[in-house]
Amino acid sequence: MTFSSAVILGTGSLPLTVAAALKTAGLSPVIFDTGEKPSAFLERRCENLSLPYETPEIQALFQQLSGISEPTLLISAINPRILPAIVLSNPFLTAINCHQALLPRHPGRNAEMWAIFEGDKETGITWHRLTAEVDSGEILIQKSFPLTEKHTAYLVFQEQIRLAGKAFKELLPGLLNGTVKWWPQPLIRDRKLHFSRELPAGGFLNPDWDAKKISAFLRSMDYQILSVVPKPKLLLDATCFTWKKYRITEEQRFPEGISFEDTSLWIQKENHLFELCNYKKENV
Secondary structure (H helix, E strand, O other), rough: OOOEEEEEEOOHHHHHHHHHHHOOOOOOOOEOOOOOOOOHHHHHHHHHHOOOOOOOOOHHHHHHHHOOOOOOEEEEEEEOOOOOOOHOOOEEEEEEEEOOOOOOOOEEOOOHHHHHHHHOEEEEEEEEOOOOOOOOOOEEEEEEOOOOOOOHHHHHHHHHHHHHHHHHHHHHHHHHHHOOOEOOOOOOOOOOOOOOOHHHHHHEEEEOOHHHHHHHHHOOOOOOOOOOOOOOOEEOEEEEEEEEEEEEOOOOOOOOEEEEEEEEEEEEEEEEEEEEEEEEEEEE
């Protein structure tokens, strides 16, 4: 075995899948919950599975990781924190990260959102080496699946988590015995790093878009129960509209453009109808 210990940084369900695989392989990992706030779900599952679980102060965690002095596998699994050089330069650490895209496409935050909005034909996950430049390290393994016009950000994210767990189990034996192959990311001219504050079109739906783009916008910002991005908005004259949910159907019901009926705002684009349900007005 190449490593004496393992640490997992992240939140949600993926750290649990990773920890289970590591335990099966003979390691006793510690899970550090690095989410924006502690996850009651993750804590409860760790307790049920007898997995060490900690909610560290982030700077203290970085100092702790920088001081590790035995060969350690560090797994970043849905971890929103960027690891500083003091951690990544530790020669005893082999650090890998799961990214929710097919790198080098969509480095940075909320990659599943951008894949939908930009009309990608497929997406997936990448396990790669953690380096000082975000999401630029050598690739270990990738898994992909086709994107359809039914995919929302939530559905894509759920499939990515499933694939990430499967991929980690596949690559783990090679990591532990030192035979895993790494390969550099292809260079692309238009590589753009996405930040958490960025939203498609600034978070505003443009009613002048065609039906395909409106659909992509609505689905890209649809995380359902997950609090990932703010609610999308629509600006008409000096009034800002938000809505609770939306529906997309193929039908011709209204004249082309925007209509109001009951508590819904409707956008008719050729044979596509977009219903923004239970809308609210906000003055700009």
